[in-house]
Amino acid sequence: MTSPSDQHRTVVRDSLAVGIAVGAYGFAFGAASVAAGLSVLQTCLLSLLAFTGGSQFAVVGVIAGGGSVAAALGSGWLLGSRNALYAMRLAPLLRPRRGRRLLAALGTIDESTAMAVAQREEPLGRTAFWWTFAGVFVFWNLFTFVGAAGAGALGDPRRFGLDAVVPAAFLALLAPRLRDGRVAWRVGAAGALIAVILIPLTPPGVPVLASTAALLLGTERRPP
């Protein structure tokens, strides 16, 4: 039998562990962003205010590939749309008011949502949300700065394999979603195929946006 305070401590510890693990990933973002041509300040502002790793990586990835600002923003926003669903799921749990709501919104990301909804009791869910948010926020921003500042010092990012890190990072974000089942696999495979075909045919950035057409394969077909 574990006491409530033991449970609380366990949740805090797990939440911070997630923060450290994800934060390390901020190093790769910082380096990729500076390599794409953003300044250290611009890179840090993205991590502080956008604070959603997938969108941030997508935006600098499209820019690094020579894509337009519009294509980069489109990819980043589309990828960030899932956070609206997370917020909807978290609203009844957190019931945040005014200032707290503005803060809760900033902290609404994959990890804090996953940790919050995984708890069996509501108070533990709230603890998990706020501590995961705090842990990821601190380490993500810290490592973004270290990666951004360090990338300049290290020189050519290809020399330390950054160009292999970025696709691997996207794969790490994708993998948990593929475990949802066959429909996700189909949509993922079709998205990748559309992008590969379009690489030489369209301006940079467009293949990523066009991959959303793969969603047509995700619609459920019911007999008439």
Place this chain on the structure above:
Amino acid sequence: MSDGSLWVLVAGTCAGCYLLKIIGYVLPPRVLDRPAVRRAVSLLPVALLAALVVVELLAAGSSYDIDAARIAGFAAGAVAVWRRAPFLVVIVLAAVVAAALRVVP
């Protein structure tokens, strides 16, 4: 890319991503809570992330760019993802393998 457009990019990303988060708290649930919307929004990242994987791996601008060291580094990272290794392991493996192959002539 000019400094001005980079600032537009940064401001647009920050504002857009934050707005997407806050609307989930502000809008009444029935606006977003429909099966079709839910399904589309949960599958969007799958298509986009899969596309980003192949574009980052195989493209340089609007042409294919097949680089053995990059592909090997990515493959090492992919094995780590498959083995459910932590983020840090995935990233370090991909970087080390790609960098090592470039040092060896």
